[in-house]
Amino acid sequence: MSILEIFRSREKKANSAAIARERLQIIVAHERNGQHTTPDYLPAMKQDILNVVRKYVQVEQDHVSITFENQQDVSILELNVTLPDND
Amino acid sequence: MSILEIFRSREKKANSAAIARERLQIIVAHERNGQHTTPDYLPAMKQDILNVVRKYVQVEQDHVSITFENQQDVSILELNVTLPDND
Numbered sequence: 677m678s679i680l681e682i683f684r685s686r687e688k689k690a691n692s693a694a695i696a697r698e699r700l701q702i703i704v705a706h707e708r709n710g711q712h713t714t715p716d717y718l719p720a721m722k723q724d725i726l727n728v729v730r731k732y733v734q735v736e737q738d739h740v741s742i743t744f745e746n747q748q749d750v751s752i753l754e755l756n757v758t759l760p761d762n763d
Numbered sequence: 764m765s766i767l768e769i770f771r772s773r774e775k776k777a778n779s780a781a782i783a784r785e786r787l788q789i790i791v792a793h794e795r796n797g798q799h800t801t802p803d804y805l806p807a808m809k810q811d812i813l814n815v816v817r818k819y820v821q822v823e824q825d826h827v828s829i830t831f832e833n834q835q836d837v838s839i840l841e842l843n844v845t846l847p848d849n850d
Contacts, residue, residue, distance in 0.1 A: 697796060698794065698795050698796050699793075699794050700791065700792070700793050700794070701790075701791070701792040701794065702789070702790070702791050702792075703788075703789070703790045704787065704788070704789050705787070705788045705789075706786075706787050707785065707786050707787070707788065708785050709784060709785045717819040717820070720819070721815060721816075721818075721819060724815040724818065725812065725815055728808060728811040728812055728815060729808075731808075731811065732804040732807070732808060733804070
């Protein structure tokens with residue numbers, strides 16, 4: 677819930693920037709409890725999620741930026757998609 | 764990037780809670796620029812994303828919580844999946 681609030685305030689700031697582009701941001705966080713060592717499937721999941729996005733919007737390869745962070749307790753996959761300007 | 768940092772610090776706090784469960788958190792934010800009115804496909808995307816998650820992990824229906832927020836400039840879909848304890 678509180679993550680959402682932070683998210684929202686960030687979005688507002690981004691919107692007030694000079695060039696306001698329509699975009700889609702997807703964050704997947706896999707939080708492990710430290711006791712189990714589970715396989716990390718986020719890198720594989722990346723392509724599946726992009727395929728889902730492509731069902732709904734036209735996505736050009738160079739309008740997608742993907743980052744992946746892997747730490748002991750949490751892996752975070754972030755996809756940023758800039759959407760095409762429809763007239 | 765900075766969203767990631769916030770995310771990470773939140774995750775650490777969650778991990779230090781009494782019961783540390785393995786979980787997957789997915790946030791999809793559709794940021795509109797206010798000039799265009801685009802169809803909101805996040806509610807429809809929800810099921811597709813859950814299907815992707817199910818490819819990789821066993822998800823029980825009552826271990827999924829979904830929230831959706833719709834505002835003028837941004838729609839945010841949040842999925843929280845508590846993963847089963849393996850052995």
